[in-house]
Amino acid sequence: MAVNSIKPIRVWLTPPGPNPWKPVFLLEELGLKYQIQSFRFDDVKKEPYISINPNGRVPAIEDPNTRITLWESGxxxxxxxxxxxxxxxxxxxxxxxxxxxxxxxxxxMSGQGPYYGQCGWFQHLHSEKIPSAIERYKSEIRRVLSVIEGVLADKPATAQWLVGDKMTFADMAFVPWNCRLSEVLMQPWDEIWDGIPHVRAWHERMAVLPSWKRSMEKRDQLMDEQGLQWNGFPKGIVSFQEYEKVIAHNAELGD
Structure with missing residues (x-):
């Protein structure tokens, strides 16, 4: 199928989180046409999205070329x-x-995403600080990064990719969450990469790609349209618990 004849693929997403930007990054890099169906986090478990993904998580895609609907970024x-x-x-x-x-x-999907997500939750969103939980997930993040560091360090200088001698979708899948490392770990960007120089170089080669920059420009635009802060909360909201109350209140008004 010629690229020019492909109908746009619809991507359902809420803009704050990392996972929705995995397929957008890939679609941009493949040069495929797509349309973003952006909606609020409040509505992930409501129609029409819950009929697209009964799990109520983003992203999901609808491909009119094959009539396939899929959720789960992997x-x-x-x-x-x-x-x-x-x-x-x-x-x-x-x-x-x-x-x-x-x-x-x-x-x-099984290591990076869940551990980064849990660390971010306990750092920023949980109702109380639990140092042991934070330290556990920070340690798991370090372990994940050390696994990648060991693999890349053993590669020739001309083939610093996870598989073979070129960037693949496997490399690209790690970019959205690694871009959040400073917020997740609450550490300066340069400090994060101490002891893992190969991972830093690998990540930053992809983070400067035009396809990733275009993806993040779209994210910034959609975040601004929804009046969201960097952490996904509406402007003026300071905690996830406060946000939950706003969601519940809006749901009551909707009823």
């Missing part, structure tokens, strides 16, 4: 690559490399 990645990266620009068709890309994608 499943979306595998689908977009299989369906549209026919030239293997961001993937491989060789047995070992193909499955190693999927291996790293699963590591991102």
């Amino acid at each position: 499943a979306i990645y595998q689908y977009l690559i299989e369906q549209y990266d026919t030239s293997n620009r961001l993937s491989y068709d060789t047995l070992s490399e193909k499955h190693k890309c999927n291996q790293w994608l699963h590591f991102q």
